[in-house]
Amino acid sequence: MTEIVPESPQPATVWAERYGNALMNTFGPPQRVLVRGEGPWVWDADGARYLDLLAGIAVNTLGHAHPTLVSAVSAQLGTLGHVSNFFATPTQVHLAERLLEIVEPDGAPAGSRVFLANSGTEAMEGAFKLARRHGGGARPRILALEGAFHGRTMGALALTHKAAYRDPFAPLPGGVEHLPFGDVDALAAAMGDDVAAVVLEPLQGEAGVRPLPPGYLAAARELTTRHGALLILDEVQTGMGRTGRWMAHHHEHIGGGVVPDIVVLAKGLAGGMPIGAVVALGEGPATLLGPGQHGTTFGGNPVVSAAALATMHVVERDHLLTAVTERGRQLRDGISGLGHPLVAGVRGEGLLLAVMLTRPVAKEVAQAALEAGYIVNPVAPDAVRLAPPFVLSAEQAAQFVADLPAVLDTGGTV
Numbered sequence: 099m100t101e102i103v104p105e106s107p108q109p110a111t112v113w114a115e116r117y118g119n120a121l122m123n124t125f126g127p128p129q130r131v132l133v134r135g136e137g138p139w140v141w142d143a144d145g146a147r148y149l150d151l152l153a154g155i156a157v158n159t160l161g162h163a164h165p166t167l168v169s170a171v172s173a174q175l176g177t178l179g180h181v182s183n184f185f186a187t188p189t190q191v192h193l194a195e196r197l198l199e200i201v202e203p204d205g206a207p208a209g210s211r212v213f214l215a216n217s218g219t220e221a222m223e224g225a226f227k228l229a230r231r232h233g234g235g236a237r238p239r240i241l242a243l244e245g246a247f248h249g250r251t252m253g254a255l256a257l258t259h260k261a262a263y264r265d266p267f268a269p270l271p272g273g274v275e276h277l278p279f280g281d282v283d284a285l286a287a288a289m290g291d292d293v294a295a296v297v298l299e300p301l302q303g304e305a306g307v308r309p310l311p312p313g314y315l316a317a318a319r320e321l322t323t324r325h326g327a328l329l330i331l332d333e334v335q336t337g338m339g340r341t342g343r344w345m346a347h348h349h350e351h352i353g354g355g356v357v358p359d360i361v362v363l364a365k366g367l368a369g370g371m372p373i374g375a376v377v378a379l380g381e382g383p384a385t386l387l388g389p390g391q392h393g394t395t396f397g398g399n400p401v402v403s404a405a406a407l408a409t410m411h412v413v414e415r416d417h418l419l420t421a422v423t424e425r426g427r428q429l430r431d432g433i434s435g436l437g438h439p440l441v442a443g444v445r446g447e448g449l450l451l452a453v454m455l456t457r458p459v460a461k462e463v464a465q466a467a468l469e470a471g472y473i474v475n476p477v478a479p480d481a482v483r484l485a486p487p488f489v490l491s492a493e494q495a496a497q498f499v500a501d502l503p504a505v506l507d508t509g510g511t512v
């Protein structure tokens with residue numbers, strides 16, 4: 099490694115300066131320069147250790163450097179690394195089959211198919227193209243929600259709601275309308291036979307871990323079915339076990355038993371390797387795109403597919419969905435139970451949680467947490483997001499809860 103990535107020890111300040119001189123300033127200054135990870139821990143260039151309660155934004159479900167993931171990726175790369183989609187690989191086929199097994203509690207309906215991509219935004223882009231193909235020119239409208247985040251490429255960006263992300267890139271692909279969040283009447287009023295798709299996150303991650311109100315998804319399913327529109331669920335952040343079930347919509351109180359037409363996955367799917375997936379449920383949605391109508395060079399890459407299979411294997415072998423539910427409950431109850439004046443409540447599901455604050459000091463709280471050795475995320479001015487790896491232990495969660503009052507006191511003084 100040393101010959102390829104020069105590792106001469108340098109203080110973090112030097113790395114930060116070199117970062118600024120070499121990388122585009124799309125993310126703002128990095129908070130730390132990280133050099134190593136193990137389990138839920140990461141170390142920075144100055145040797146400081148942090149408990150990673152964000153997991154690369156809900157990505158590293160097995161934590162860092164998980165031995166099963168490392169060996170699966172290494173073995174696949176040492177066997178066959180990339181072939182393009184002129185060819186198939188057993189790894190890619192296995193992954194698609196596994197996704198069809200878990201995407202619905204009893205397996206995907208007959209005729210369902212998977213498209214493998216490389217990121218969340220790219221998978222959403224694929225879902226957008228499916229929506230465009232559905233009903234052809236007779237269905238020019240796509241409905242999404244205020245607060246929605248669906249990615250940054252042009253189609254996905256058209257579905258994303260935030261003006262600061264969209265406005266500099268106008269004109270975006272047309273036909274997308276954003277409806278008030280969680281308002282069934284507004285959805286019913288907007289629905290029509292000219293709607294190609296309704297696009298929803300079961301819980302809006304980037305909007306501050308905001309769950310759809312109970313009953314909304316079921317109502318959306320009923321309305322889309324009645325009008326012949328597709329129901330597209332963006333489970334990029336909420337899927338693959340993050341909420342304690344394989345998919346967030348599998349929870350009765352979230353999904354209400356609905357089967358969507360399309361489920362979009364990414365983030366945690368391959369435990370840290372770049373991947374996205376569009377799962378089209380049933381023959382209708384699964385046959386909207388034919389040969390030549392969509393593609394990607396890397397999608398289905400065997401190394402990344404092996405990472406996804408290894409991640410799913412460990413989640414099942416080590417009963418991590420149960421661990422997600424238990425750790426989530428522990429964090430939620432522990433933080434609520436602190437009775438701290440800055441905590442308004444905790445919302446979310448499983449290990450996708452937001453600590454809601456009574457004042458808009460999430461940035462300051464996240465900064466104080468970092469100084470105290472915890473990585474968390476100020477996802478909204480008044481919301482601190484926690485999305486730890488599924489392997490977080492009860493002791494580690496308890497330590498965070500114990501240290502949180504001091505962090506809140508420090509962050510709350512500004």
Ligand SMILES: *Cc1c(COP(=O)(O)O)cnc(C)c1O
Nearest residue numbers: 217218219247248249303334335
């Ligand atoms: C992160 C995210 C995306 C975009 O995924 P990228 O891999 O960052 O492109 C899309 N939808 C949701 C709900 C997300 O959380």
